[in-house]
Amino acid sequence: MQTPHTEVAAVLDAHRETPGAMLPILHAIQDRLGHIPADAVPLIADALNVSRAEVHGVITYYDHFRQQPAARHVVQVCRAEACQARGADALVGHVRQSLGCDFHGTSADGKVTLEPVYCLGHCAVGPNIAIDDKSYARVSTARFDALLQACGGER
Ligand code: FES
Incomplete structure (x- = not known):
């Protein structure tokens, strides 16, 4: 090995x-x-x-590089301009609060790592996030909670 x-x-x-x-x-x-x-x-x-x-x-x-191992689930929130114009800042506030950590951090229960990403390629339908490399568009705070729960990273 x-x-x-x-x-x-x-x-x-x-x-x-x-x-x-x-x-x-x-x-x-x-x-x-x-x-x-x-x-x-x-x-x-x-x-x-x-x-x-x-x-x-x-x-x-480079935001891409991690200095610590990621948790089992990785949530990426798009921080690029088009998503910001579509309300990503409010979503980021909710995500931070919900996970109890900031970008590059991991939730206290060790289940979810939060990372920024700069464009997921779906700019017209933001705010966009990815969970474990799968993209989701038009993510409201309620939708984020549901997606997080569905992946097993629920708070
Ligand atoms: S700006 Fe967020 S997906 Fe392009």
């Missing part, structure tokens, strides 16, 4: 000759492990001959 360390080593090996490899490496590690573990940072820095701060800076710059 592959350990996280050997998974990271395999990714670094595969990208050893890739120019501008930082983002492909981070994507590959997150695809394999679900997040970028803290102990991967020095390994990436050594492999790319950059500082740990530089690697950390890239990880924290």
Whole structure:
């Protein structure tokens, strides 16, 4: 069985000759492990001959990268302009309150991780969310509650 360390080593090996490899490496590690573990940072820095701060800076710059494993369910709320114009801010307030956490956080019961996403491609029918990678349009606060309950992440 592959350990996280050997998974990271395999990714670094595969990208050893890739120019501008930082983002492909981070994507590959997150695809394999679900997040970028803290102990991967020095390994990436050594492999790319950059500082740990530089690697950390890239990880924290992109909302896509997780530094902690996600919960069983991942709720993404679209924060892009068209959804905001269609009432996403009010929905975000409700989602935060309902889950008891902010973006990049996990609900206290550990069931749901909340993440922002910048456009799910259905801009005319927002506000849009995705739960476990399935998109939902025209999400009202009541619809959010029902969707959350249906996925088993109910509060
Ligand atoms: S702006 Fe939200 S789906 Fe495009």
